[in-house]
Amino acid sequence: MQMNESDAIADVAQICASHPGRDPDRWDFFAAMQLIRTLEERLLELFGKGLLSGTTHTSIGQEASAVGVIWALDRARDIVFSSHRCHGHYLALRDAVEPLVAEVLGRVSGTCGGVGGSQHLCDANFYTSGVQGGIAAAATGAALAEKSKGTGAIAVPFLGDGTLGQGVVYEVLNMAALWRAPVLFVVELNGWAQTTPTHAAAAGDVRARARPFGVECRSVRADDVLEVHTAAKEAVRIVREEARPVFLSVDTHRLGPHSKGDDTRSPDELKMLREADPLARLRAALVQEDEGRVATLVEAARYRVERAVEAAAASPTGRLQDLLDRVADV
Numbered sequence: 001m002q003m004n005e006s007d008a009i010a011d012v013a014q015i016c017a018s019h020p021g022r023d024p025d026r027w028d029f030f031a032a033m034q035l036i037r038t039l040e041e042r043l044l045e046l047f048g049k050g051l052l053s054g055t056t057h058t059s060i061g062q063e064a065s066a067v068g069v070i071w072a073l074d075r076a077r078d079i080v081f082s083s084h085r086c087h088g089h090y091l092a093l094r095d096a097v098e099p100l101v102a103e104v105l106g107r108v109s110g111t112c113g114g115v116g117g118s119q120h121l122c123d124a125n126f127y128t129s130g131v132q133g134g135i136a137a138a139a140t141g142a143a144l145a146e147k148s149k150g151t152g153a154i155a156v157p158f159l160g161d162g163t164l165g166q167g168v169v170y171e172v173l174n175m176a177a178l179w180r181a182p183v184l185f186v187v188e189l190n191g192w193a194q195t196t197p198t199h200a201a202a203a204g205d206v207r208a209r210a211r212p213f214g215v216e217c218r219s220v221r222a223d224d225v226l227e228v229h230t231a232a233k234e235a236v237r238i239v240r241e242e243a244r245p246v247f248l249s250v251d252t253h254r255l256g257p258h259s260k261g262d263d264t265r266s267p268d269e270l271k272m273l274r275e276a277d278p279l280a281r282l283r284a285a286l287v288q289e290d291e292g293r294v295a296t297l298v299e300a301a302r303y304r305v306e307r308a309v310e311a312a313a314a315s316p317t318g319r320l321q322d323l324l325d326r327v328a329d330v
Contacts, residue, residue: 024071024229026225026226026282026285026286027286027293027297029064029067029068029071029225029226029229029282030279030282030283030286030294030297031297031300031301032063032067032071032091032092033063033064033067033225033278033279033282034279034283034297034298034301035091035097035301035304035305036059036063036066036067036087036088036091036092037060037063037279037301038298038301038302038305039087039091039097039100039101039301039305039308040058040059040060040087040088040256041058041060042305042306042309043056043058043087043101043104044056044058044256046105046309051105052104052105052106053104053105053106053114053117053318054104054106054117054118055118056104056118057084057085057118058085058087058254058256059085059086059087059088059089059254060254060255060256061190061252061253061254061255061256061273061277061278061279062085062088062188062190062222062252062253062254063088063225063278063279064222064223064224064225064228064252064278064279064282065088065186065188065222065228065250065252066088066089066091066092066158067088067092067225067229068222068225068226068227068228068229068231068232068250069092069156069158069186069228069229069232069248069250070089070092070093070156071092071229071232072229072232072233072235072236073093073154073156073236074153075093075125076125077125077151077152077153078125078153078154078155078156079125079126079127079139079142079143079146079153079154079155079156080093080125080126080127080155080156080157080158081127081128081129081135081136081138081139081142081155081156081157081158082121082126082127082128082135082157082158083119083128083129083130083132083135083158083159083160083163084118084119084128084130084132085160085254086118086119086121086128086158087100087118089126089158090121090123090126090128093125093126094123094124094126096111096123097304097305097308098307098308098311098312099111099123100121100308101305101308101309101311101312102114102308102311102312102315103116103117103118103121104117104118105309105312105313106317106318107312107313107315107316107317107318108315108316108317108318108319109311109312109315110312110315110318111123112318113318113319114315114317114318114319115318115319115320132159132160132162132163132166133163133166133167133168133169134168135157135158135159136157136159136163136166136168136169136172136173136185137168137171137172138157139155139156139157139183139185140155140157140172140175140176140181140183140245142155143155143176143181143182143183143245144179144181146182147180147181147182147243152240153182154182154183154184154236154239154240155181155182155183155184156183156184156186157183157185157186158186158188159185159186159187159188160187160188160189160190161187161189161190161201161202161206162201163187164187164202164206164209165201165202169209170209170213173185173209173210173213173215173245173247174213176213176215176245177210177213177214177215177244177245180243180244180245181244181245182239182240182243182244182245183239183245184235184236184239184245184246184248185210185215185245185246185247185248186232186248186250187206187207187209187247187248187249187250188250188252189206189207189249189250189251189252190252190253190254206249207219207249209247210245210247211247215244215245215246215247216238216244216245216246216247217246217247217248217249218231218234218235218246218247218248218249219231219248219249219250219251220232220248220249220250220251221250221251222250222251222252222253222278223276223278223281224278224282225278225282228250231248232248235248253273253276255270255273255274255277
């Protein structure tokens with residue numbers, strides 16, 4: 001299916017849209033999840049051709065977590081902290097395809113002038129860092145700052161299985177509980193800490209990690225994005241209205257390796273995960289309602305990503321000095 005430019009722009013305009021006055025439906029979620037999937041698969045292709053600046057880590061398979069949680073936030077004021085696996089979170093919050101692609105390709109038109117890459121994104125109320133335990137601390141500090149200013153904003157760090165092995169996380173949970181920081185700790189549990197299965201690295205119930213500090217623990221499976229969204233909305237409500245932390249565990253699965261080729265999982269396990277892919281399941285359900293609309297949204301996502309790649313290719317390579325000059329002018 002081929003789309004002309006006006007049709008594509010009209011269709012992608014609804015991807016990741018705020019939809020004032022109503023809750024997003026399954027079509028909205030599908031469009032956003034498909035956009036994330038399309039972009040990350042394209043990034044892997046570009047990496048294979050040596051066109052990325054640095055490395056990349058995808059969240060393929062975890063799109064329901066990113067969109068379901070972030071669309072429960074006030075995306076204009078709440079603050080999101082992500083890690084090296086950040087593209088889905090960024091697109092769900094900012095819907096900025098061209099700046100993200102340009103940044104990962106190291107181009108001056110990127111979010112941070114092409115010198116930050118995935119692990120050093122900074123765009124309004126979105127931040128990333130490869131120091132995963134550190135983002136828990138940074139998010140809690142930001143949450144306390146917003147509380148002191150009375151903005152009503154909350155902070156949301158996205159942590160992973162491996163992050164739960166960082167001592168600073170437990171110091172932060174203690175602080176957040178004592179000072180009633182409005183922070184929602186989201187732990188995306190995909191069963192692995194890089195190439196080590198979680199059960200071999202973390203003792204006890206990881207979903208209850210925050211309970212000894214008096215922090216309420218909630219959990220949801222990411223099989224259905226609507227269920228994730230419903231659980232996230234309730235967690236966000238508690239954090240915002242009661243000004244206290246909540247620990248939300250999202251059981252999800254990454255379909256790709258930790259980075260590019262470092263995957264120690266068996267073929268049988270990967271086959272099982274692909275069969276349970278939340279995006280594929282949602283696509284199959286929507287095809288039964290309107291196959292043409294599904295095809296249009298898939299093509300619209302592809303068109304938007306390709307347009308971003310073309311724009312990035314036409315942009316000069318980013319230089320650190322350019323970024324320093326921009327900061328000095330602020």
